[in-house]
Amino acid sequence: MKNVIKLFLPLVSLLIFSCANDSESDLLDPIPENVDDVNDDEIVDAVTFTADIQPIIANNCLGCHSSPPRNGAPFALVTFQQVSSRNGGVLRTVSLQTGQPGAMPPAGRIPQASIDLINQWIEDGLIE
Template identity: 50%
Template sequence: MKASKLIILSLFTLSIYSCSYDSESDLIDADDPMDPNLIVNYTDNVEPIIQSACIGCHASPPVNGAPFSLVSFEQVNQRASAMLNRMSLQSGSPGAMPPSGRLPQSTIDVFEQWIDDGKLED
């Protein structure tokens, strides 16, 4: 009986020490700061984000319960503000996108800069 308690206590202790804390500063890529003079456009900067993080579900036609496609500039442009709000939520929050986990803050910053720059296509 003592052996099983010792094993359980050891596993519990190991699990506590193996946990990590994700702070917002951990999500910021300090080695790749956003150039404030860079004009962000859809084709060069935003489309690669959509391709890597969104198209898995927001394809044409959408899959995995996604309610709409995000395969064209027009589709992303139309939903840009709502997308920024959803991708800015912390992982695990209701409605957070992508469901696989929060994007790095530097990626979210590029998307936000695209909106701030007027959502240019090229």
């Protein structure tokens, strides 16, 4: 029995230590230096206009900011170009508390999660 243990112990040790990894870089995907070098399929967590922002705008803004604008709205927010060109103003006005001058939408503040998505979209580079 002792002979079996003497053979078994070195084999187990060899198996355990041969699977070790000393380099953290072998465990992580490399981070690209330039976002332009990343394939579109690799941008999983990026917030996009079509997937994330357009539904927020459609549900909260298009009642007035349609094309043509209604109810005294000064501009439309229908297309990517229209929304992206006014990104800072959209974020600022939806971030205001209900009742503050200029707060949008007039019916009440949108959920903070939606405001955070708009902010992330701007930080991610206004991806369509």
